Amino acid sequence: MCGRFTLMATWEEVVAYMGLLDVEPFPPRYNIAPTQPILIVIAGEAREPGSNLPDRRALLVRWGLIPRWAKNPKSLPLLINARSETADERGTFKAALRHRRALIPASGFYEWKTIGREKRPFFLKPRNGGMVAFAGLMETYADPNGSEIDTGAILTTAASADIAGIHDRMPVVVHPQDFARWLDCRRLEPRDVADIMRPPEPGLFDAIPVSDLVNKVTNVGPEIQERVADLPPAVADAPKKPEPKPKPPKDDGQFSLF
Template sequence: MCGRYAATKDPATLAAEFDALDATDDQAPATDYNVAPTKNVVAVVQRHPRDEDGEPDPSTTVRSLRVMRWGLIPVWAKDMSIGSRMINARSEKAATTSAFRTSVAKQRCLIPADGWYEWRRDGKVKQPFFMTRPDGHSIAMAGLWSVWRDPSQQDAPPVVSAAVLTTDAIGQLANIHDRMPLLMTPDQWAAWLDPDSAEVGELLGTPPPLDLVESLELRPVSTKVNNVRNNGPELLERDEEKADLTLFDNPR
């Protein structure tokens, strides 16, 4: 699964990395070393631009950065509290699940991250790890998004929310947890974000390249990350007391 991650890059950096326009309108969340569910996050979408009357231009699309609430709120939800339980969507079932199937067909996104946290259980102890790319490039997690309007407040602004897709863990990650985010490589971004294509079953069913997973650094970090109130660069630091931790000893 993915229940916590780090996002420290500013919108300008992300816009350059994902070849996107910054449409966060100065609403982008601040540097966050401990992104938790229900927080605002930055996502990458590709949509048809709309004219002054709100009509989409079918001849072109624009890739942009948008601010969304982490925890997808289905359009049929009576209130937004359900979003806290919809932070992840299983890639194997999303296309047939009522909460996610419309988003799979029409509203897909990428959620950039420096890396994500996962916990490996060893008896009664849960050791957190930070999964990140050693080269400093962002990890692109496949996501889904939705627009929800509060049925009890017709004049309230809509809430745009998102979920991270997950898949079976592979390679070294399987020694930490049985699930992982569905990672997208740059050559997959255009097809995944294409708003005119609903045929993404192959992308949903294809695990991330093993060489990408094996290249990730699986860094043991302090249990300070367990508390969502802790938020600083020290959360990403390698826990030297756990530096010799061998993932293949005492498997979870």
């Protein structure tokens, strides 16, 4: 899954990478958490024939998709991720995958590796620097009072071979050459873009061990991405041994009050 990610690029870099006309300036974000606003890119209105301008627009949505049919969102689990392998079969995500596919610009994401009884965080960032775009879904929910909220989720896939040792799932990464196909919900159905929803090639990300500062959503500065010392392989891979049970006291034939 993907429970935290980051977007540290400038708004100019996002505009250039995502092929946008413009976007409101925003500060770098080092620890984006569920229910917070996230920047997504969707297909815009059709432009004049022959125009070379990109047909895309950016907007902020709540990270945590709420299906349009939901009567009581509070009764639903927090839907920050959708499994790409089954999204087209689930009523929760099926309509969004068909009609409202999105791109989510990111500078990397965080994942936790289980080591013994602990979970150690890693920052997964593009090896060559810059940004990536996650495959996302968007849904606009209208509550009974008539107010609307735009919501979104990140599609996940099986982890690439080099990340599987940290976690078995990761976000679907959409390469720039596939942006137009992914966002084209007018002509392309989910089966037409199924090839995009695959694990990326190994080596796309560097895995950096970081401190547990990232665990708290109130920690939002660059210090949460500082590398910490690697555990020795033998320690990192070996599960913790259970503590030995205390031996019962010897029975010396006398009663004890304790």
